[in-house]
Amino acid sequence: MSGKKTGTDRNPSQQGSGPSWLPHLFLVPFSVATLYPVLYVVKLALSGNDGASASPIPTSISMDAFATVVGNTDSHGNWLFGQQLLNSLVIAGLTTVVGIVLACTAAYGFARFEFPGRRVGLLGFLATQMFPGILTMIPLYVLMQKLGLLDSIAGLTLVYATTSIPFCTWTLKGYFDTLPRELEESAYIDGASRLTIFTRIILPLSAPAIAVTALFSFMSAWNEFVLAYTFLSSEQAFTLPVQIRNYVGDKDVQWSLFAASSLLVSLPVMALFYALEKHLVGGLTAGGVKG
Amino acid sequence: MSSDSPTPASAPQAMRGRFAVEAVVAALAAVCVVWLGNWGYASLQSTREVGHRAQRAVAIADAVASSAGRDLVKPGALDTEAKRLLALHKPLIAGIFVTEQGGVDEFGIARGARIKWGEHGLSAATKQAIVNQEKGLIAAAEQAMRAKKRLSWSRLITGIDQGQALIAVPYRKSAASAVSGVAGVIVRATPAPARSPDWVWLAPLLAALLTFVALMAGLHVMAAGTIGQLGAAAMVIFAAPALISAAEGGVQILAADHLMPHDAPPVNAALAAAEGWLAGSLCVLAAVLGGILGFCAGLLRAIRRDPTPYAYVGPAMAATGVLIFVPFFVGVGLSFTAVDGTFIGIDNYVEVIRSLADPNSATQFGRTLVHTIIWTVLNVTAHVTIGLGLALILNRPNLRGRKLYRLLLIVPWAVPNYITALIWKWMFNTQYGPVNVMLGMLGVDTVDWLGESMLTNFLANLVTNIWLGFPFMMVISLGALQSIPADLYEAASIDGASGWQKFKHITVPLLKPALFPAIILGTIWTFNAFNVIYLVSGGGPDHQTEILITEAYYLFTVLRRMGLAAAYSVLIFVLLMAYTLITNKLTSATEAVDE
Structure with a gap:
C-alpha cells in the first residue's frame, strides 16, 4: 500500500504542458511562505525583537538569547534548563523503551x-486513536492526583508510554505482516521455539522498522504539550515545551527567548523528521486504511 | 486480514448471526433496566423530599404536644399558637389538633374522646375520624413510647383526606401521669412518592434473563464480529451510570432508613417504590457481572487452549486497558456526574442541549459545534486543494529542483505544532508582527489580529492551521500520484484522451484510496486542533473562536466542571466515530461501485 514502491522511476501523471517556468510560479511563493516564519524565528533568536520589520534576515548576530535560555536558573540557583532537558529526555526515552518493548511483542502476537x-x-487499539485526549485526561488527572504523581515525570511517562503503544503496535504489525512466514516455518522445523524465532529471527530482521517506530515514539513524546501543560505545575518538573510556552505566557512575553528555545528544541526533531518522513507516510496510510 | 484467517467463512458468519440476536435482546433488556433504574432514582429523590417534610412536621407536632402537655389550659393561647404555626408552615401542614383522652366526668358518666381544640384546617370527616379512632391512636402512641420510640404515626387513622398524612405525638400533663391525649398535625399532600409499578416482580426475571444473555454475550464476544463487540461496548456504557447510581442510591436508602421511624407511612410507600429501583439496579449489576464473568470465562478457555498468543499480546493489552480504556470509561461515567461528584443522570447532556436555545448560557455547545464544523471544513478543503495542487505540480515531468521544493514545502509538518502555533502568534502580533508590518507597507492600517474582533482571530487561527496542515495532504497525494503506472496515461494518450479526461478517469480514481483515509485522518486532527486554537487566539474574544475540544478544556480547567467537560468529550467522540464509520462505509461503497 505504501506509495513509494516505484522508487526513483517517476510516473508522470500528465505530459508536460506549458512553459517550463510555469510550475515555479506556484512553487516559489509557497516555498517562501513555508520558510518565512521559520527564518523569522531564526532572526528573532539571533537579533532579538528589533522593532517592526518584515525582513527575515538577521540584522545582528548575538548568542545572548541562547545563553539566557540555556543558563536559565530558578530562584535557588538550580539549573532549570538542564533539569528540564533531562525531564524531556527521560520522559521521551522511557516512553520509547516501554512503548516499543510492549508494542513489539503485541504486534508479533497480532501478526502471527x-x-x-x-x-x-x-x-480496540485503533479506537484509542479516536478517543479525544481530554476525555481520558480528566480521569487520569484525578488518578494521578490520588497517586501523588500529578506534578512528576513518572506519572507523565506512564501516560505517554501507554498512549504510544497502539500506534506502535499497528505500525509494527504492518511490518511483521510483510515478513515471509517461510523463514519462521523452516526455523520451526529445525526445532526453534516461538520465543527463539521471535528474538533471533523476527527482531533482527525488523531492526530498521523498530528503529523508525521508536524514533517516532520519541518524537511524539518530545513534542507533547497539552498533557504536560496540564499535569505539571512546578518549574522543576516542566518539560521543554511547557517552558517554551511560558516564555510567551500571559504576563511577560519574551519573543527572543521563545525563538531561541524553540530552535534548540525543534531542530533535532526536525532533522529526525526529515530522516524518517518517508516511513511515517507509509505507516500512517498502512495503519489508517484498514486492518 | 482475510488472508490469514484459516477458518471457513461460514462459521464466523453463523456466530455473528447468533450474536446479533443476543445483542438485540441484551440492548432491549438494558434499556428496560436503565429505565427502571432512572424511575427508581426519581422515586428515591421524592422519598427524600417526603422524609424531609415529615421531619419538619414531627418537629411541629412536638412543639404542639409540649404546649399541650404544659397544660396551657387557656384554649385561646393554644389557638394563637396554632394559628401562628399554620401561617408559618402553610405549604407543609393543613391542620393542627390536640385531643383529650376520654375518661369519667365528675358526674360519673363515661365520656368519649374529643378534640380539645383544633378547628384549624380540619374537615368534619377528618375530625370525626380522629375522635372515633383516638383510642387506637393513643394505644399505638403508648406502645411506641414503651418501645422507646419517640413518636407514633397515625397509620391507624383512616378517613384522612386523600394524600394527607397525620402525625401524632402523645403528651401527658406531668411526667408521672398517664397519656393525656395526642397532639398532631395533618401534613399536606406531598409530592407523591412514585409507587412501584405492578410488574415490578418482573425485575428479578429480567435480571436472570439479562445475566444469562450477558454471560452468553461475554462468552461469545471473544469470537464475535463487530456487531457483537459494539453491543458489548454499548452495554458497558449503558450500565456504568446505572451502576454508579446503584451504589450511591443504596447508601442513601440506608441513610433514609436510619433517619426515619420504621412505620412512617410516607417512607414506607417510598421504600416500596425504591424496592423496584433496587431490583432495577440489581438487574444491571447482574448483567455487568454476567458479562464480565462470561468474558473472563471465554478468555480463560481460550488462554488454556493456547496461551502463547496471549503471552505476547497480554502486557500491551493490560497497559492500554488500565491507562486508556479504564480512564475512557471513567470519563464517560464522569459525564453523568455533577461538580461534587454525585450522580445526576443525563443532566449534563440536558444542559448541553438546553444551551442550544439559551444565548446567555455558560456553555455554548451549539455555537461552538457550528464553528468547529465550519473551521474543519474550511481547513480540510484548503489542505486538500493546496496539497493536491502542489503535488500535481511537483509530479510534472522534467521539473527542476523537485527534491528541494519537496524539502522546503514540508517544513511546516516538521515543526512541532505547538511551536508553529506560537510562531504564528508572533506573526500576528499587533505591534511587531510581520503580518502587520507587511500590510503597513501596502498602506493598510494596523490590524489588532488577536484583539476584540472574532473574524480576525478566526483568520489568524485559520492561516496557522492551513500552513500547518497542507504538507501532509501534499505528501500523501504525491506518493499516490507517483505510484500510478505511467503506461495507463500512455494508453489513454494513444486513445486520444485529453489532459482533463486523463485527470478525471485515471488520476482521481487512483488517488481516492490513498486520499480518503488521509482526509478522514486530517478531519479528525483539525476537529481536535487544540494547540492551534489554544495557543493562537486562546478561543477569544469571549470564547467566540473556541472549538469543542478547547471549550471542553476550558470547562475542565477554568470552570472545574469535570462532568460537563466529560459530556463534551463524549459528544466529540460520538461525532467523530459516526463521521469515520459513515465515511468509511460511503467510500468503500463507492469503491465497490467503481470496481
Missing part, C-alpha cells in the same frame, strides 16, 4: 497468531 480476541484487540 489467530486467537479469540484478536479482532477486538486490534479494533
Whole structure:
C-alpha cells in the first residue's frame, strides 16, 4: 500500500504542458511562505525583537538569547534548563523503551497468531486513536492526583508510554505482516521455539522498522504539550515545551527567548523528521486504511 | 486480514448471526433496566423530599404536644399558637389538633374522646375520624413510647383526606401521669412518592434473563464480529451510570432508613417504590457481572487452549486497558456526574442541549459545534486543494529542483505544532508582527489580529492551521500520484484522451484510496486542533473562536466542571466515530461501485 514502491522511476501523471517556468510560479511563493516564519524565528533568536520589520534576515548576530535560555536558573540557583532537558529526555526515552518493548511483542502476537480476541484487540487499539485526549485526561488527572504523581515525570511517562503503544503496535504489525512466514516455518522445523524465532529471527530482521517506530515514539513524546501543560505545575518538573510556552505566557512575553528555545528544541526533531518522513507516510496510510 | 484467517467463512458468519440476536435482546433488556433504574432514582429523590417534610412536621407536632402537655389550659393561647404555626408552615401542614383522652366526668358518666381544640384546617370527616379512632391512636402512641420510640404515626387513622398524612405525638400533663391525649398535625399532600409499578416482580426475571444473555454475550464476544463487540461496548456504557447510581442510591436508602421511624407511612410507600429501583439496579449489576464473568470465562478457555498468543499480546493489552480504556470509561461515567461528584443522570447532556436555545448560557455547545464544523471544513478543503495542487505540480515531468521544493514545502509538518502555533502568534502580533508590518507597507492600517474582533482571530487561527496542515495532504497525494503506472496515461494518450479526461478517469480514481483515509485522518486532527486554537487566539474574544475540544478544556480547567467537560468529550467522540464509520462505509461503497 505504501506509495513509494516505484522508487526513483517517476510516473508522470500528465505530459508536460506549458512553459517550463510555469510550475515555479506556484512553487516559489509557497516555498517562501513555508520558510518565512521559520527564518523569522531564526532572526528573532539571533537579533532579538528589533522593532517592526518584515525582513527575515538577521540584522545582528548575538548568542545572548541562547545563553539566557540555556543558563536559565530558578530562584535557588538550580539549573532549570538542564533539569528540564533531562525531564524531556527521560520522559521521551522511557516512553520509547516501554512503548516499543510492549508494542513489539503485541504486534508479533497480532501478526502471527489467530486467537479469540484478536479482532477486538486490534479494533480496540485503533479506537484509542479516536478517543479525544481530554476525555481520558480528566480521569487520569484525578488518578494521578490520588497517586501523588500529578506534578512528576513518572506519572507523565506512564501516560505517554501507554498512549504510544497502539500506534506502535499497528505500525509494527504492518511490518511483521510483510515478513515471509517461510523463514519462521523452516526455523520451526529445525526445532526453534516461538520465543527463539521471535528474538533471533523476527527482531533482527525488523531492526530498521523498530528503529523508525521508536524514533517516532520519541518524537511524539518530545513534542507533547497539552498533557504536560496540564499535569505539571512546578518549574522543576516542566518539560521543554511547557517552558517554551511560558516564555510567551500571559504576563511577560519574551519573543527572543521563545525563538531561541524553540530552535534548540525543534531542530533535532526536525532533522529526525526529515530522516524518517518517508516511513511515517507509509505507516500512517498502512495503519489508517484498514486492518 | 482475510488472508490469514484459516477458518471457513461460514462459521464466523453463523456466530455473528447468533450474536446479533443476543445483542438485540441484551440492548432491549438494558434499556428496560436503565429505565427502571432512572424511575427508581426519581422515586428515591421524592422519598427524600417526603422524609424531609415529615421531619419538619414531627418537629411541629412536638412543639404542639409540649404546649399541650404544659397544660396551657387557656384554649385561646393554644389557638394563637396554632394559628401562628399554620401561617408559618402553610405549604407543609393543613391542620393542627390536640385531643383529650376520654375518661369519667365528675358526674360519673363515661365520656368519649374529643378534640380539645383544633378547628384549624380540619374537615368534619377528618375530625370525626380522629375522635372515633383516638383510642387506637393513643394505644399505638403508648406502645411506641414503651418501645422507646419517640413518636407514633397515625397509620391507624383512616378517613384522612386523600394524600394527607397525620402525625401524632402523645403528651401527658406531668411526667408521672398517664397519656393525656395526642397532639398532631395533618401534613399536606406531598409530592407523591412514585409507587412501584405492578410488574415490578418482573425485575428479578429480567435480571436472570439479562445475566444469562450477558454471560452468553461475554462468552461469545471473544469470537464475535463487530456487531457483537459494539453491543458489548454499548452495554458497558449503558450500565456504568446505572451502576454508579446503584451504589450511591443504596447508601442513601440506608441513610433514609436510619433517619426515619420504621412505620412512617410516607417512607414506607417510598421504600416500596425504591424496592423496584433496587431490583432495577440489581438487574444491571447482574448483567455487568454476567458479562464480565462470561468474558473472563471465554478468555480463560481460550488462554488454556493456547496461551502463547496471549503471552505476547497480554502486557500491551493490560497497559492500554488500565491507562486508556479504564480512564475512557471513567470519563464517560464522569459525564453523568455533577461538580461534587454525585450522580445526576443525563443532566449534563440536558444542559448541553438546553444551551442550544439559551444565548446567555455558560456553555455554548451549539455555537461552538457550528464553528468547529465550519473551521474543519474550511481547513480540510484548503489542505486538500493546496496539497493536491502542489503535488500535481511537483509530479510534472522534467521539473527542476523537485527534491528541494519537496524539502522546503514540508517544513511546516516538521515543526512541532505547538511551536508553529506560537510562531504564528508572533506573526500576528499587533505591534511587531510581520503580518502587520507587511500590510503597513501596502498602506493598510494596523490590524489588532488577536484583539476584540472574532473574524480576525478566526483568520489568524485559520492561516496557522492551513500552513500547518497542507504538507501532509501534499505528501500523501504525491506518493499516490507517483505510484500510478505511467503506461495507463500512455494508453489513454494513444486513445486520444485529453489532459482533463486523463485527470478525471485515471488520476482521481487512483488517488481516492490513498486520499480518503488521509482526509478522514486530517478531519479528525483539525476537529481536535487544540494547540492551534489554544495557543493562537486562546478561543477569544469571549470564547467566540473556541472549538469543542478547547471549550471542553476550558470547562475542565477554568470552570472545574469535570462532568460537563466529560459530556463534551463524549459528544466529540460520538461525532467523530459516526463521521469515520459513515465515511468509511460511503467510500468503500463507492469503491465497490467503481470496481
